[in-house]
Amino acid sequence: MKEGGWRDRLWRKAEGWVDPFQDTDREVLPADAWRFILYFARQAKGPFIALLIVGGLAGAVDAALYWSIGWLIDLLDRADPKTLITEHWPELAALLALLLVVRTVVLIASAVVEQQVVVPGFYSMVRWQAFRRVIEQPYTFYQNDFAGRIATKIMQGGEAVGDFIVNILQTMWSFLTFIVLAITILATVEPWLGVVVGVWFIGYAAIVRFLLPEMRRAGRATADERSIFNGRLVDAFTNIVAVKLFDSGRREHAYVRDGLERFLVAVIRLTRAITTVRASVALLNGLMMGSIAAICIHKWTGGGISTGAIAAALGLVFRLNQMSGWMMFNINGLVRNYATVQDATRTISVRPAIRDAANAIVLPRASGDIRFENVSFHYGKGGGVIENLNLHVRPGERVALIGPSGAGKTTIVNLALRLFDVEKGRILIDGHDVRAVTQASLRAQFGVVSQDAMLMHRSIRDNIGYGRAGATQAEIEDAAERAAAHEFIAGVSDPHDRQGYDAHVGERGVKLSGGQRQRVAIARMMLKDAPILILDEATSALDSEVEAAIQDNLYRMMEGKTVIAIAHRLSTIAALDRLIVIDEGRIVEEGTHAQLIARDGLYAQLWKRQSGGFLGNRLAAE
Numbered sequence: 001m002k003e004g005g006w007r008d009r010l011w012r013k014a015e016g017w018v019d020p021f022q023d024t025d026r027e028v029l030p031a032d033a034w035r036f037i038l039y040f041a042r043q044a045k046g047p048f049i050a051l052l053i054v055g056g057l058a059g060a061v062d063a064a065l066y067w068s069i070g071w072l073i074d075l076l077d078r079a080d081p082k083t084l085i086t087e088h089w090p091e092l093a094a095l096l097a098l099l100l101v102v103r104t105v106v107l108i109a110s111a112v113v114e115q116q117v118v119v120p121g122f123y124s125m126v127r128w129q130a131f132r133r134v135i136e137q138p139y140t141f142y143q144n145d146f147a148g149r150i151a152t153k154i155m156q157g158g159e160a161v162g163d164f165i166v167n168i169l170q171t172m173w174s175f176l177t178f179i180v181l182a183i184t185i186l187a188t189v190e191p192w193l194g195v196v197v198g199v200w201f202i203g204y205a206a207i208v209r210f211l212l213p214e215m216r217r218a219g220r221a222t223a224d225e226r227s228i229f230n231g232r233l234v235d236a237f238t239n240i241v242a243v244k245l246f247d248s249g250r251r252e253h254a255y256v257r258d259g260l261e262r263f264l265v266a267v268i269r270l271t272r273a274i275t276t277v278r279a280s281v282a283l284l285n286g287l288m289m290g291s292i293a294a295i296c297i298h299k300w301t302g303g304g305i306s307t308g309a310i311a312a313a314l315g316l317v318f319r320l321n322q323m324s325g326w327m328m329f330n331i332n333g334l335v336r337n338y339a340t341v342q343d344a345t346r347t348i349s350v351r352p353a354i355r356d357a358a359n360a361i362v363l364p365r366a367s368g369d370i371r372f373e374n375v376s377f378h379y380g381k382g383g384g385v386i387e388n389l390n391l392h393v394r395p396g397e398r399v400a401l402i403g404p405s406g407a408g409k410t411t412i413v414n415l416a417l418r419l420f421d422v423e424k425g426r427i428l429i430d431g432h433d434v435r436a437v438t439q440a441s442l443r444a445q446f447g448v449v450s451q452d453a454m455l456m457h458r459s460i461r462d463n464i465g466y467g468r469a470g471a472t473q474a475e476i477e478d479a480a481e482r483a484a485a486h487e488f489i490a491g492v493s494d495p496h497d498r499q500g501y502d503a504h505v506g507e508r509g510v511k512l513s514g515g516q517r518q519r520v521a522i523a524r525m526m527l528k529d530a531p532i533l534i535l536d537e538a539t540s541a542l543d544s545e546v547e548a549a550i551q552d553n554l555y556r557m558m559e560g561k562t563v564i565a566i567a568h569r570l571s572t573i574a575a576l577d578r579l580i581v582i583d584e585g586r587i588v589e590e591g592t593h594a595q596l597i598a599r600d601g602l603y604a605q606l607w608k609r610q611s612g613g614f615l616g617n618r619l620a621a622e
């Protein structure tokens with residue numbers, strides 16, 4: 001198709017009806033599923049009103065077609081073939097127009113609104129608005145959930161809202177219109193026919209009311225078991241090395257088999273429920289069609305009904321029979337979509353526990369003064385982790401946090417970054433409470449290399465460039481060189497034959513070695529050039545030679561900056577201005593390396609236990 005041609009313009013017109021990237025300034029999306037659906041429906045009123053009109057028309061056209069079959073048969077029965085056209089051409093032309101024009105236009109309009117407007121634009125609009133809220137959620141939100149599950153909620157949520165509305169406005173609405181018209185037409189032909197369809201409708205509603213819920217419940221149980229089973233498969237495949245190394249007895253088979261057996265029980269319950277519903281609908285429809293046929297024939301023998309009316313009546317009920325089968329699954333789909341939306345809102349429509357204060361200021365580039373005042377934090381538990389911590393790191397000071405595993409070192413820096421909010425006390429950066437400044441401007445002050453290198457499954461260039469928006473290739477390469485990464489990057493390639501800086505690093509950087517990951521993370525931090533540096537085991541995976549190569553650049557980079565370094569390998573931090581020894585969330589010792597050695601406390605013990613690297617030996621000798 002020619003770009004810019006009339007057909008292309010028509011497609012674009014429909015596809016542009018809903019802007020996928022429109023948004024409102026509502027901070028938290030509605031938590032109630034109905035309100036959530038209505039909230040989005042209101043943002044696309046035009047297409048949904050069109051769908052409502054088209055849906056009603058579709059049902060009416062359907063009923064009119066069956067009615068016209070009856071009319072046509074009666075006409076042909078009565079008319080003289082020689083004069084049929086001349087005498088009845090207006091009615092015949094109208095029938096032709098109904099078949100050719102009205103029906104076609106209605107069906108095309110319905111397809112266009114559903115496929116060209118709702119599926120691309122509307123689904124995406126819901127997903128986009130959901131994503132923009134969810135990404136604002138604090139770190140804890142992500143720690144308490146699975147990344148894949150959150151992503152699924154956003155994907156499914158968008159689809160379920162769209163499908164729910166389309167289902168009601170188009171399918172259900174046209175079905176209802178058809179039934180009402182069918183009952184009206186049949187009742188005018190013969191009241192008993194209307195009564196039979198009326199009774200059938202009550203029976204159908206009873207199946208929906210009494211048998212469908214079990215199908216729903218069984219469907220939900222199946223979905224739960226399916227995701228448990230799926231989770232077991234994913235767990236095994238994600239940890240394939242552990243499985244290969246430890247599972248010589250094929251315990252994994254038993255674990256997966258158990259999941260599959262539970263899934264099977266749920267599936268059988270669901271399929272029984274489905275078969276029961278199908279059987280009931282089949283029986284009900286059989287009774288209805290049989291009764292209609294019997295009444296028609298009975299009336300015909302008495303001369304009370306024309307052949308055409310019988311054809312119309314049978315046509316209508318056969319169509320009803322056909323519709324009602326899949327309508328049952330449609331109703332089920334409707335309930336399922338509603339439940340999916342409900343489920344998605346539990347993830348999407350949550351007020352973030354950490355938000356910018358209404359009057360939050362934008363922190364300008366900090367001098368790097370960090371002050372913890374009586375800070376306590378226990379990850380929401382009764383006690384432990386950080387207890388009444390007081391700590392002042394001056395601008396340009398380079399401090400190290402040292403202490404046993406689990407002492408709370410990472411927690412301390414995460415609190416300064418406001419990844420968590422303190423439970424008591426406060427943390428000040430350049431005199432500003434971290435809760436009084438915007439999160440973005442707060443975190444802009446920090447260059448962080450954390451224990452987990454946090455690489456994304458993108459190119460190495462993108463990963464380093466993540467440090468500063470708009471960084472040039474030369475700046476990226478310079479940062480990589482300073483992080484002693486440039487050389488190894490040149491040799492990296494990925495399965496799609498992308499080389500060097502273009503190579504993708506695998507999920508969370510799995511295709512790089514631990515030390516390579518760290519160097520990319522250090523390059524990213526160097527590029528960011530923030531006034532406060534956090535180095536949490538930043539060089540723990542590097543061999544001494546590479547570490548020494550980077551160390552000089554790191555020290556150069558630290559000049560004029562505030563640094564908080566965490567390392568178990570004491571040789572890497574012994575030369576810093578102040579060493580702070582943390583144990584059970586409290587400061588137990590602080591001072592320079594020499595002071596702490598002289599003090600002969602916890603630090604001196606730790607130091608003695610470690611052989612000491614080149615830096616440590618040099619310092620110890622001083």
Ligand SMILES: Nc1ncnc2c1ncn2[C@@H]1O[C@H](COP(=O)(O)OP(=O)(O)OP(=O)(O)O)[C@@H](O)[C@H]1O
Nearest residue numbers: 143379385403404405406407408409410411412451
């Ligand atoms: N998200 C969390 N929820 C609950 N408890 C946590 C969480 N993260 C850490 N903890 C607990 O807080 C304590 C301090 O952890 P933290 O990671 O700060 O220690 P650390 O001194 O950095 O340890 P390491 O040297 O091993 O990295 C530990 O007991 C840990 O189990």
